[in-house]
Amino acid sequence: xxxxxxxxxxxxxxxxxxxxxxxxxxxxxxxxxxxxxxxxxxxxxxxxxxxxxxxxxxxxxxxxxxxxxxxxxxxxxxxxxxxxxxxxxxxxxxxxxxxxxxxxxxxxxxxxxxxxxxxxxxxxxxxxxxxxxxxxxxxxxxxxxxxxxxxxxxxxxxxxxxxxxxxxxxxxxxxxxxxxxxxxxxxxxxxxxxxxxxxxxxxxxxxxxxxxxxx
Numbered sequence: 001x002x003x004x005x006x007x008x009x010x011x012x013x014x015x016x017x018x019x020x021x022x023x024x025x026x027x028x029x030x031x032x033x034x035x036x037x038x039x040x041x042x043x044x045x046x047x048x049x050x051x052x053x054x055x056x057x058x059x060x061x062x063x064x065x066x067x068x069x070x071x072x073x074x075x076x077x078x079x080x081x082x083x084x085x086x087x088x089x090x091x092x093x094x095x096x097x098x099x100x101x102x103x104x105x106x107x108x109x110x111x112x113x114x115x116x117x118x119x120x121x122x123x124x125x126x127x128x129x130x131x132x133x134x135x136x137x138x139x140x141x142x143x144x145x146x147x148x149x150x151x152x153x154x155x156x157x158x159x160x161x162x163x164x165x166x167x168x169x170x171x172x173x174x175x176x177x178x179x180x181x182x183x184x185x186x187x188x189x190x191x192x193x194x195x196x197x198x199x200x201x202x203x204x205x206x207x208x209x210x211x212x213x214x215x
Contacts, residue, residue: 001162002089002091002164003090003160003163004157004160004162005064005089006080006088007087007157008028009027009028009034009043010026011027014026016128017124017128018123018125023125023129025125025126026081027044027081027084027085027086028081029080033157033158036058036059036155037151038058039054039151040053040058041086056117056118056148056150057148058148058150059086059149059151060086060087060120060147060148060149061085061086061087061092062088063094063095064089064090065090066094066142066146067080067088070142083146087149087157092165094146094175095143095144095146095147095175095176096175096176097116097147098173099169099171099173099178099199099205100115100193101115101116101165101167102114102152102165102166102168103163103166104164105157105161105162105163105164106155106156106157106162107162110156112151112156113152113155113166114150115150116147116148117147117202118178118202118205119175119176119178120147122135122139122140122145123136140180141180143180147175150200150202169197169198170197171190171193171199173189173190182212184213186212187213187215190209191206191210191213
């Protein structure tokens with residue numbers, strides 16, 4: 001069982017050179033309990049809701065273990081929220097999480113239940129925030145993209161809450177593996193599970209998976 005290290009939400013909107021003109025990537029940890037509903041954490045916002053929001057991307061989780069590897073490579077701190085994540089975890093295999101994997105965060109009747117929908121795909125806004133050379137390529141090849149989450153059961157979460165994997169589909173296609181390789185065999189596996197295995201592929205994930213499966 002893992003632990004939720006931090007819950008992050010937008011600190012301030014920042015101007016951005018992209019088409020939207022502003023970004024909500026500046027997430028920072030907050031103290032105390034945070035209510036999470038279908039569209040994400042209370043008080044959070046996404047400037048680009050198509051690419052970084054909606055029910056299938058309600059939350060973004062990143063693992064402390066992966067952040068620690070970036071600390072060593074970049075020789076700089078990677079505090080919770082730097083990558084725009086809402087949840088920083090420890091002891092959870094976020095990048096190995098299978099599409100359709102389900103987690104419980106917290107305890108009791110107000111625990112949050114979520115489902116892994118897809119990896120985070122790095123964008124130009126992320127690259128501008130980091131200011132690191134060839135950042136999109138490096139982040140993609142790292143195999144540590146973190147995971148977008150769909151809310152299955154609203155709840156309230158706080159730093160220190162337990163994170164439990166409730167179920168895994170068993171198809172073996174983790175979010176890190178998918179972002180790095182996007183293999184046609186894996187794509188066909190995901191499509192088969194969407195039909196017979198109860199995996200609810202998000203529309204934009206399905207579009208990519210179907211394109212890869214045709215290769």
